[in-house]
Each structure stands twice: as structure tokens, then as C-alpha cells.
Amino acid sequence: MRVLKPILFALSCTVAAQAAYAQQISDGVVKIGILNDQSGVYADFGGKSSVEAARMAVEDFGGKVLGAPVEIVNADHQNKPDVASSIARQWYDTEKVDSIMELTTSSVALAVQGLSKEKKKITMTTGAATTDLTGKQCSPYGFHWAYDTHALAVGTGGALVENGGNKWFFLTADYAFGYSLEEQTSKFVKSKGGQVVGSVRHPLAATDYSSFLLQAQSSGANVIGLANAGLDTANAIKQAAEFGITQDGTRLAALLFTLAEVKGLGLQAAQGLTLTEGWYWDQNDENRAFAKRFQAKTGKMPNMIHVGTYSTVMQYLKAVQKAGTDETEAVAKALHEMPVQDAFTKNGKVLPNGRMVYDMYLFQVKKPEESKGEWDMYKQLATIPGDQAYMKASESGCQLTQ
Numbered sequence: 001m002r003v004l005k006p007i008l009f010a011l012s013c014t015v016a017a018q019a020a021y022a023q024q025i026s027d028g029v030v031k032i033g034i035l036n037d038q039s040g041v042y043a044d045f046g047g048k049s050s051v052e053a054a055r056m057a058v059e060d061f062g063g064k065v066l067g068a069p070v071e072i073v074n075a076d077h078q079n080k081p082d083v084a085s086s087i088a089r090q091w092y093d094t095e096k097v098d099s100i101m102e103l104t105t106s107s108v109a110l111a112v113q114g115l116s117k118e119k120k121k122i123t124m125t126t127g128a129a130t131t132d133l134t135g136k137q138c139s140p141y142g143f144h145w146a147y148d149t150h151a152l153a154v155g156t157g158g159a160l161v162e163n164g165g166n167k168w169f170f171l172t173a174d175y176a177f178g179y180s181l182e183e184q185t186s187k188f189v190k191s192k193g194g195q196v197v198g199s200v201r202h203p204l205a206a207t208d209y210s211s212f213l214l215q216a217q218s219s220g221a222n223v224i225g226l227a228n229a230g231l232d233t234a235n236a237i238k239q240a241a242e243f244g245i246t247q248d249g250t251r252l253a254a255l256l257f258t259l260a261e262v263k264g265l266g267l268q269a270a271q272g273l274t275l276t277e278g279w280y281w282d283q284n285d286e287n288r289a290f291a292k293r294f295q296a297k298t299g300k301m302p303n304m305i306h307v308g309t310y311s312t313v314m315q316y317l318k319a320v321q322k323a324g325t326d327e328t329e330a331v332a333k334a335l336h337e338m339p340v341q342d343a344f345t346k347n348g349k350v351l352p353n354g355r356m357v358y359d360m361y362l363f364q365v366k367k368p369e370e371s372k373g374e375w376d377m378y379k380q381l382a383t384i385p386g387d388q389a390y391m392k393a394s395e396s397g398c399q400l401t402q
Contacts, residue, residue, distance in 0.1 A: 024325040025068035026098070032058075032313060033097045035084060035112065036104040036127055038076035041205045042230040044260040046104045046127045048074075049298050050309040054101065056294065057313035065317045066324065072313075073097065079104075079204060081111035088112045092119050098326050099124065101312045104305070106130035106177035113142045120328050122335070124316060126308035129229075129256060130180040131391060134355040138398035141332050143354040145344075146308030147278050149177070151389040152255050153184040155276030155362050159381065160223055161192040165251050169221035170199035171212050171236055173228040181227040181255050197221050202228070209236045210243070217245055229256040234265045241269055258303035262365055262377050270377075273365040278304040279344060280361065280378055290343045301375045311344035347386070353398035357386040 034054050036046045051074045058070045073095065077084035084103075091097035092115075100116060103109040104127030116123045117139040125133055126146040133144045168189050172178040178201065186196050198219045200212045213236070216224045224240070226233050233254055240252055257275045281291035281301045294302045302310075319334035320326050340348025340356060348358040363378040371377060393401045 033100040034074040036102040046305045053306045053310040054313045057310045084108040124312035134353040135397040149181040149184040153188040157185040157188045161194045165223035166194040167221045169216040169219045170225045174201040225253045267368045270365045271367045351393040353393040357390045360384040360389040
């Protein structure tokens with residue numbers, strides 16, 4: 001009995017400590033919502049694979065934080081801001097969701113971040129691109145991971161201008177993301193001495209790009225900037241190849257194109273494309289190990305959206321642990337203070353406007369004969385340091401930095 005007493009005392013202290021921690025977790029559970037496009041034009045871009053990445057983060061964290069279980073819920077917002085807002089409101093009011101993440105589609109992300117600001121809930125966006133999320137529509141509870149239109153403009157836009165692509169025509173998705181991407185890239189092209197000779201806007205999930213491509217071809221541009229994403233970009237590239245547009249030396253700039261879309265398009269059609277991503281599976285041993293685990297669960301290699309979603313869930317749980325509570329103000333404070341060091345990046349930092357800054361990478365899609373395997377698709381051209389890729393918080397227009 002003398003031996004057992006210290007052990008029993010220690011166990012009772014542990015149980016008491018866990019109970020005390022759990023009291024700091026609202027409703028006794030930490031619930032994270034992954035809200036994205038799971039059936040439309042961006043389904044491969046993020047979709048169900050982002051949900052799996054979120055679950056991997058919970059698993060790697062240990063399944064609990066401060067003694068409370070962590071639960072992932074998910075829904076398809078269908079790329080509609082009203083649908084997304086309705087889901088988010090139900091999650092917050094009825095299902096007690098603590099934070100919403102991923103948020104593919106800029107119009108959706110802006111709507112949900114605005115609602116979350118009213119509700120004092122944290123959003124961590126990986127799937128949307130507009131700089132307005134950390135600019136004029138920033139939120140003290142809003143965080144932007146993975147990439148944005150400024151980083152894409154600096155990467156892909158800068159590389160092409162420096163290599164002779166000085167006359168641009170834009171094919172732009174007709175909503176917030178497309179406008180932001182065209183605007184950011186145009187500014188960067190002009191700052192490098194290039195010019196924009198025209199642009200045209202197309203509806204989301206268009207199927208026929210012939211008239212848009214013919215306008216671009218007749219404009220005299222030597223670069224056609226595709227300010228769109230997902231299947232929109234893939235379909236525009238396919239049709240450009242059918243029309244022989246690149247045979248006269250005109251280049252296609254895929255301003256937001258990830259490994260998922262390159263795989264869907266195939267190396268034969270995608271070869272030579274220059275693009276910017278924040279993560280690639282074959283960069284180092286750690287990335288390869290993560291990608292192998294991810295592929296075992298999903299059947300595919302991850303892109304920067306998937307691994308970025310893993311990172312947001314992991315960082316959120318670390319912040320809850322650091323704060324000792326899931327109370328929004330305390331967790332947001334921890335998120336601003338903590339460095340980001342995980343499978344996604346080793347040198348990430350969060351600016352006062354919520355923008356997470358880390359290194360981006362310029363890639364070129366390999367030719368079919370250069371590829372050594374099914375997912376061997378990129379060769380890295382350059383590293384773009386985070387402080388060059390992303391806008392300074394003081395220049396973002398966010399009122400939090402004033």
C-alpha cells in the first residue's frame with residue numbers, strides 16, 4: 001500500500017488536471033469545420049482531400065487538445081456565398097463549431113470571414129486567393145494561409161516578364177478572385193516594364209473559351225494570363241492547344257494552377273507551363289514522407305491547398321494548447337504570436353493583418369519524356385522568399401495595421 005499511494009495520488013492529480021483543462025474547452029469538444037467546393041470546378045483543387053488532410057492533422061496532434069476530443073466536420077458550399085454563409089451560421093449557432101477553414105473561392109471566403117467576424121469566430125483560409133482577406137476586409141479573427149494573388153503575381157508574373165513576356169492579355173474569372181489576380185498581376189507586370197493590352201471576363205465554370213481565346217490571340221499579346229483556377233484553367237489550356245495558340249510563340253501563364261490540375265490535364269498538354277506553389281511533394285525527404293501518407297489515404301499526391309489545410313488545423317490546435325482555452329480572443333492572440341513550423345513550412349510567421357508569410361516556389365511543368373513517374377511533374381526554377389512574395393501588412397489596407 002505504501003508503494004501504491006504515491007501512484008494513486010499521481011493518477012488522481014492527472015485526472016484532476018485533465019478535468020480542469022477540459023473546463024476551458026467550450027462544450028467539451030473542439031470542433032473544426034472544413035468548408036469548400038466538393039463537387040464543382042474546384043473539387044480537385046481542395047475538396048474531400050482537404051478534409052482528409054485536416055483529419056491527418058488531428059491524428060498527428062493526438063486526437064485531443066487540453067484533454068478534449070477534436071472533431072472535424074465538413075460541407076460543400078457549391079461555390080455560392082449564400083450557401084456558405086448559411087452553413088457557417090448553422091455550424092456556429094447550432095452545431096457549436098469553433099473555427100472554419102479551407103474556404104475555397106474568394107467570394108465565399110470573404111462572406112464567411114465577414115460572418116465569423118460578427119460571431120467572433122476564427123477563420124483560417126487556404127483555398128481562396130484574394131488579398132482583400134487580409135486587406136480592406138481583414139478581420140482580427142481571420143487568417144490567410146497557403147498563397148494569395150500577390151504571391152502568384154510576383155512568382156509567375158515576374159518570371160515571365162523577366163523572360164520576355166512583356167505584353168499581357170488576361171482571361172479572368174468573373175468574380176472577386178479573378179479580379180484580384182488580374183489586378184495584382186497587372187501591377188507587377190507594369191512595374192517590371194511590361195504592358196497589359198487587354199482583358200476579358202468569363203463566367204465561373206465556363207465550358208467554351210473559344211471567343212475569349214480568339215480575342216487574346218488578336219490582341220498582339222505574347223502572354224495570355226489565365227486569371228482563373230481549377231477546371232477553368234485546365235479547359236482554357238486544352239482549348240488553346242486545340243487552336244494552336246502557342247505555336248506562334250504566345251505563352252500561357254497559369255496564374256493559379258496546382259499539382260492536382262496538372263495531373264488532371266496531363267503532361268502532354270501542361271508541359272512547359274510556369275506556375276507558383278507553396279509546397280511540392282518531391283522537394284525533400286520530409287515532404288516525400290508526408291505525401292506518401294497522404295497518397296495512402298486519398299490515392300493522390302497533395303498540393304499546397306491540402307498541406308496548407310493540414311497546417312491550419314495543426315496550428316489552430318497548437319494555439320488552443322498555448323492559450324489554455326478555445327476562447328476566440330486568446331486563440332487568435334496565440335496564432336499571431338506563434339511561428340509556423342510543421343510539414344508545410346519551417347519558417348512561417350503571421351503578420352498583424354493575419355497573413356501567414358512563408359517561402360513560395362516557382363516551378364515549370366516537365367515534358368513527358370522528363371518525368372520519371374506518375375507524379376513527377378515539376379522542376380523547381382526558383383525560391384521566392386516570403387517577404388518578397390507577400391505584401392507588407394502596412395501596405396495591405398487592413399485597418400488592424402493602422
